[in-house]
Amino acid sequence: MAGVGPIRKDRKRYPSGESMNTSTTYKPTHTSTTTHTLAAPRAATSVSSSARLAEYVSRGFILLTPEDLGVDASIHPQIHRQTSRALNSHARQRVKRRDAATPGDAQRAPAEQVGRGLPPTPAGVGTAAPTPATEEESVKEKMIFHPNLAAQVPALSEIFASSGFTEAVEGILGPGWAIVPFASSVIPAGSHDQHWHKDDMLPWNARKPGLRHHHLETIDMFYYPQTVTETMAPTALVPHSQYWTFDHDENNDNICIEMLDYNFVRERMGEHPDLAERDRRFDSAVAGTQWPLVRQVKLCVRAGSVVLMNQNCFHRGQRRSDDPSRWAENPRYLWRFWLYRTAEPPLAQASDLSLSKNENENENACMRLLPTVDPLTGIPLHSPEAAPVWESVFAWATGAAPPGVATPQPTGELETRLHLLGDEAEPLRVAAAYHLATTAQGVDVLRRAFVDDRESVRRAATHGIVAAGAETACEVALDVVRSPSTHKWARKNAAWALGEAAPAQPLVVDALGELLKREHSVHVRATCAASLGLVGRRALRDGRPEVAAGVVSALVECLDREENRPCQAIAQNREIYDIRPTDESDMCEGSAEPPRELSQAVLRPDGKPRFAQVRSAVRENALWAAVTLATHRGSGSRRLSNASIEALRRAMLRVIKIDNNIVCFGFALDALCRLAATQGGEAIIEAQRLVSAEPVVCVASLWQTQRLTGGRVI
Numbered sequence: 121m122a123g124v125g126p127i128r129k130d131r132k133r134y135p136s137g138e139s140m141n142t143s144t145t146y147k148p149t150h151t152s153t154t155t156h157t158l159a160a161p162r163a164a165t166s167v168s169s170s171a172r173l174a175e176y177v178s179r180g181f182i183l184l185t186p187e188d189l190g191v192d193a194s195i196h197p198q199i200h201r202q203t204s205r206a207l208n209s210h211a212r213q214r215v216k217r218r219d220a221a222t223p224g225d226a227q228r229a230p231a232e233q234v235g236r237g238l239p240p241t242p243a244g245v246g247t248a249a250p251t252p253a254t255e256e257e258s259v260k261e262k263m264i265f266h267p268n269l270a271a272q273v274p275a276l277s278e279i280f281a282s283s284g285f286t287e288a289v290e291g292i293l294g295p296g297w298a299i300v301p302f303a304s305s306v307i308p309a310g311s312h313d314q315h316w317h318k319d320d321m322l323p324w325n326a327r328k329p330g331l332r333h334h335h336l337e338t339i340d341m342f343y344y345p346q347t348v349t350e351t352m353a354p355t356a357l358v359p360h361s362q363y364w365t366f367d368h369d370e371n372n373d374n375i376c377i378e379m380l381d382y383n384f385v386r387e388r389m390g391e392h393p394d395l396a397e398r399d400r401r402f403d404s405a406v407a408g409t410q411w412p413l414v415r416q417v418k419l420c421v422r423a424g425s426v427v428l429m430n431q432n433c434f435h436r437g438q439r440r441s442d443d444p445s446r447w448a449e450n451p452r453y454l455w456r457f458w459l460y461r462t463a464e465p466p467l468a469q470a471s472d473l474s475l476s477k478n479e480n481e482n483e484n485a486c487m488r489l490l491p492t493v494d495p496l497t498g499i500p501l502h503s504p505e506a507a508p509v510w511e512s513v514f515a516w517a518t519g520a521a522p523p524g525v526a527t528p529q530p531t532g533e534l535e536t537r538l539h540l541l542g543d544e545a546e547p548l549r550v551a552a553a554y555h556l557a558t559t560a561q562g563v564d565v566l567r568r569a570f571v572d573d574r575e576s577v578r579r580a581a582t583h584g585i586v587a588a589g590a591e592t593a594c595e596v597a598l599d600v601v602r603s604p605s606t607h608k609w610a611r612k613n614a615a616w617a618l619g620e621a622a623p624a625q626p627l628v629v630d631a632l633g634e635l636l637k638r639e640h641s642v643h644v645r646a647t648c649a650a651s652l653g654l655v656g657r658r659a660l661r662d663g664r665p666e667v668a669a670g671v672v673s674a675l676v677e678c679l680d681r682e683e684n685r686p687c688q689a690i691a692q693n694r695e696i697y698d699i700r701p702t703d704e705s706d707m708c709e710g711s712a713e714p715p716r717e718l719s720q721a722v723l724r725p726d727g728k729p730r731f732a733q734v735r736s737a738v739r740e741n742a743l744w745a746a747v748t749l750a751t752h753r754g755s756g757s758r759r760l761s762n763a764s765i766e767a768l769r770r771a772m773l774r775v776i777k778i779d780n781n782i783v784c785f786g787f788a789l790d791a792l793c794r795l796a797a798t799q800g801g802e803a804i805i806e807a808q809r810l811v812s813a814e815p816v817v818c819v820a821s822l823w824q825t826q827r828l829t830g831g832r833v834i
Contacts, residue, residue, distance in 0.1 A: 148403035148416075149407055150403050150415040151402070151403050151406075151416040151417075151418070152416070152498060153350055153417075153418040153420065154417055154419050154420060155350060155420045157185070157420060157422065157425070157496075158347070158349070158420050158421070158422055169287075170489055170518070172288065173291055173292065173514065173517060173518070174486045174490055175489075176292055176336070176428065177510050177513050177514045177517065178360065178490055179359045179494060179496070179497065180357075180359055180360060180362040180430040180433040181357060181428060181433060182288065183419065183425065183426075183496065184285065184425065184426040184427075185422065185424075185425055186422055186424030188288070188426075189279065189282045189284040189285050189426065190282050190284040191278055191282045191284075191424070193423075193424065195275055195278050195424075196346070196423045196424040197346075197423070198275045199273060199275045199279075199345040200345040200423075200451075200453060202272070202273040202274070202275055202276075203306055203453050206264065206273055206306075210264045210266065210269060214717070265718060265816075266305060266306075266717075268304070268816060268818060268819065269304070269306055270304045270455070270457075271822060276343075276455065277823050279343055279426070288426075288428060289339065289341075292336050292339060292428065292517075293336065293337075293338075293459060293460070293463075294461055294462075294464075294465060295463050296462045296463050296751040296752065297339075297459050297460065297461060297462060297463075298460050298462050298747050298751070299457055299458070299460075299790075299819060299820040300321055300322070300459070300460060301323070301783060301785075301786020301787055301789070301790060301821075302323050302782055302783060302786050302818065302820075303322075303323040304455070304457045304458075305455075305456050306453050306454070306455050307437060307453070308451050308452065308453055309353030309439070309440045309451075309454070310439065310440060310447065311391075311439050312391060312439060313389070313402075313436070313437075313438060313439045314390060314436040314437035314438070315384045315389075315390065316358070316379055316381060316402065316405055316434045316435070316436050317377045317378065317379045317436065318365065318378045318431065318433065318434055319340055319377065319431040319435075319458070320377060320431065321431060321460060322740055328741070328744075329612070329643055329646035329647040329737055329741060330612065330613075330615070330647040330650060330651070331579060332365055332432045333432070333620070334363055334512075334513055334583055334586075335513060335620060336430075336461065336516075336517050337460060337461050338430075338431050338458065338460045338461070339428050339459040339460075340427075340428075340430070340431045340433075340458060341427070341428055341429075341456065341458070342355060342429065342455070342456055343425075343426050343454070343455040343456075343457075344421050344423065344424070344426075344453070345423060345424070345455070346423045346450075346452060346453065347422050348419075348452060349442075350420055350441075351440065352440055353437065353438040353452055354420045355418070355419050355436075355437065355438070355454065356402070356417065356436050356438050357416075357417050357419065357433055357434070357435040358380075358406055358414050358417070358433060358434035359413065359415070359417055359433070359494070359499060360412075360413035360414055361409075361411065361414050361432075361434045362430040362433045363432070363506070363509045363547075363550060364546040365546065366378050366546075367576055367579075368575075368701075369575050369612075370575070370609075370701060378434075380406065380408070380434055381401055381405040384401055384405070395439075395441075398439075402416060402436070403416060406434075409544060410544035411546070411547050412505050412547060413503050415497075415499065417497050418438070431458065437454070440452060460744070461748075462657070462748040462751040463661070463753070464654075464657045465516060465517055465518065465519050466518070466519025467519060467662065484511065484523070485511065485520060486510045486511050486513075486515075487507060487510065504551065505547035505548060505550070505551040506547065506551070508523075508551050508554035508555055509551065509554055511523040512554055512557075512587045522558075522587070522589060529555070531556070531559065531561045531562055534555050534562065534565070535552075535556070535565045537551075537552035538552045538553060538556065538565065538566075538577060538580060538581065539569075539572075539574075546576065546580075549576060549580040550580050550583060552580070552584075553566060553569075553580040553583055553587070554583070554584055554587050557585070557587040557588035557592075558588075563588050563592055563596075566585050566588065566596075569581035569584075570582060570585060570596055570610065570613065570614070571600060571606055571607075571610045575609065578609065578610060579613070585597070585617055585621075586617050586620045586621045589621065590621050591623070593618065593620065593621035593622050594621075594625075594628060596614075596617070597613075597614040597617040597622065598614075598622075598628070598631055600614035601614045601631050601632075608639075608640075608641040609643075611635070611641075611644050612641070612643050615635060615644060615647040615648045616647050616651060618631070618632060618655065619632075619651025619653070619654035619655060620654065624655055624658040624659035624661075624664050624667045625667065626667060626670060628655055629655060629667060630670070632648045632655065632674070633670070633673075633674035633677075636648040636649060636652070636674060636678055636738075637677075637681075640703065641703050642703050642706060642707060642737060642738060643701070643707060645682075646707070646737035646738045646740075646741045647741075649738050649741040649745060650741040652671045652674055652675060652742075652745055653671070653675070653744060653745020653746070653748045654745075654748075655667070655671060656668045656672070656748070656749050657748050659671065660753055660758050661758065663756070664757070665757055665758075665759065665761045665764070666761075668760055668761075668764060669763070671745075671749065672764040672768050673767070675745055675746060675749075675768075675771075676768065678738065678739075678742045679742055679743070679771055679774075679775065682736055682738045682739050683736065683739075684732075684735060684736045684779070684780065684781045684784070685705060685734060686705065686706070686733065686734055686735075687706055687733065687735045688700070688702075688705045688706060690705075690733060691704070691706070692705055706734075706735050706736055706737060707735075718730070718782055718816065722816060729780070730780065731782045731785070731816075732780040732781070739784050740781070740783050740787065743791065744787055746768060746772065746787065746788070747787055747791045747794060749768065749791075750765075750768060750772075750791040750792075750794035750798070751794050752798045753798075759798060765798060768791070768795060769792065769803075771788075772788040772789075772791045773788075773792065775788035776792065776810070785816075786820055786821070790821045792807060792810065792821075793807045793811065793821045
């Protein structure tokens with residue numbers, strides 16, 4: 121990585137009682153603090169949906185003020201209080217479980233409820249939310265672990281239901297968006313500094329296979345229930361970094377999440393007593409990328425603010441620098457949720473070939489909506505490297521024809537840029553790929569680069585092939601998928617490209633389904649499962665339920681065939697930052713506290729744990745796809761056939777009943793509830809009973825089904 125020296129294997133620890141040294145002076149060159157958002161309350165922002173989308177596409181995040189949400193201001197301190205109570209109850213439960221010689225407080229499900237939790241209470245499924253006087257008592261009665269802590273903060277649902285929030289999220293992800301199960305968390309700030317990193321969307325630092333999407337597929341949502349000043353650990357982000365990254369296929373440093381300064385983690389710099397040295401490392405890591413537009417921005421926000429961030433943006437959590445004696449009475453919380461798309465954007469219309477370039481309304485459509493200088497960050501928005509990516513992504517999201525980006529450079533010069541060495545050349549490689557996608561000669565260059573030995577070249581070329589359009593992506597990627605001579609990383613990219621752009625045709629479904637069956641690499645199989653969901657999503661948009669039926673069949677067969685395995689951290693006996701990208705153990709993390717807590721606390725009738733410390737990237741991606749296909753889309757040819765709905769419903773019930781992977785369980789429960797919203801009637805009642813019966817509450821199903829069924833499911 122740019123700006124990073126040789127990896128050191130030693131780990132330094134700094135005693136928590138050691139005094140913090142701030143005597144060293146360092147003048148940052150790539151850091152700014154955004155504080156004007158702390159101004160007095162004002163009216164909700166008046167901005168068009170297109171302008172807000174352009175802002176998100178370019179900057180990589182948008183900020184919603186408390187007024188933008190449209191909720192009563194009293195809800196934010198209420199959420200803050202509920203969060204404190206839930207955290208205290210969680211801490212007490214952990215101590216109790218740890219001190220118990222046997223898991224006597226574990227919840228055992230009766231035989232008829234194995235996999236379905238405990239029976240509903242006599243009060244039924246419509247119990248009222250607890251009053252402030254009984255909130256503490258009710259929290260104590262429930263099994264609590266950190267990734268489902270949001271279920272113990274019922275007022276959070278008002279943020280998700282607010283008109284300003286739903287409008288902003290739908291403007292990015294479209295209708296019917298989903299929450300990744302058991303991936304939410306509340307992050308109290310303290311003395312620790314987090315390293316620069318990019319998130320990924322499977323829980324607990326697990327990479328969602330394939331390449332990082334340039335299309336708008338996922339959102340990191342940050343909610344602040346209290347005001348965050350400059351001394352209260354404002355979130356630090358690197359705007360405009362979402363389309364550029366580092367190698368990770370065979371790079372151990374980045375196998376979980378990409379980092380700007382890997383040595384920062386190795387050396388435990390987050391605990392280093394010299395605060396100025398920490399700050400120097402943060403600033404120099406951003407400067408060391410040598411990428412255009414990027415700088416560190418620290419967001420100071422008022423209580424009730426929400427940040428919607430592309431999860432591919434580099435960001436980090438900061439330390440508090442106010443008086444530590446006040447931290448206990450004035451905790452700084454950040455609630456984080458991962459959201460993802462379930463609806464395909466509108467079908468792109470072909471350009472009117474009678475228009476000249478100057479008359480083409482799609483030309484520079486994104487840039488025309490942006491100011492010269494970003495008013496939030498103060499960053500000038502002129503970047504030849506970023507502009508072609510912004511225009512292509514904006515066109516995809518709005519259903520516009522692919523932009524006709526001018527390419528003054530000869531094809532040979534663009535090919536040279538595509539093969540530049542070094543992480544600092546990533547923006548040039550990516551821009552060259554997008555420019556090459558606009559010409560036939562350029563596509564020939566991308567076709568060759570698609571199977572290049574260098575990952576950075578393959579990655580850029582893959583994004584270029586996707587930008588070139590459905591037919592090109594289908595032709596190039598199918599050739600690679602069907603070839604026995606290509607290496608597995610090229611096959612993975614090809615499977616990913618088919619999901620991103622290939623038309624919803626049976627031959628695409630057949631190719632992905634066959635690769636999902638025969639491929640030995642878990643990385644490739646997991647990518648196939650995810651891509652099948654995207655192809656099925658397009659099939660439903662295009663009114664082709666017969667193609668979607670083929671996707672459902674392939675996914676159901678996959679769930680019958682694939683097994684959960686110990687995660688890499690356990691199988692390889694390494695910490696998660698040291699795991700290797702092999703196929704002998706699964707690629708996901710599962711050794712951390714959440715699955716361990718569950719294995720100790722929720723038992724089957726025979727006394728065996730209901731959940732285990734296992735993961736499966738293939739199963740989890742197949743179930744992610746199932747949620748997408750299960751989402752209600754109306755009637756007629758834009759919804760699954762009754763036969764497909766029933767096949768998917770049975771498959772989800774099997775997962776809910778027997779799967780010992782908590783992430784699979786969460787996805788399946790959400791998919792089942794979404795199918796119920798489509799079926800209506802008795803299916804909704806069955807889903808109500810199932811959700812209310814589970815001892816481990818999943819907010820993905822709890823909140824989403826309430827929203828999708830108009831409150832008929834709690």
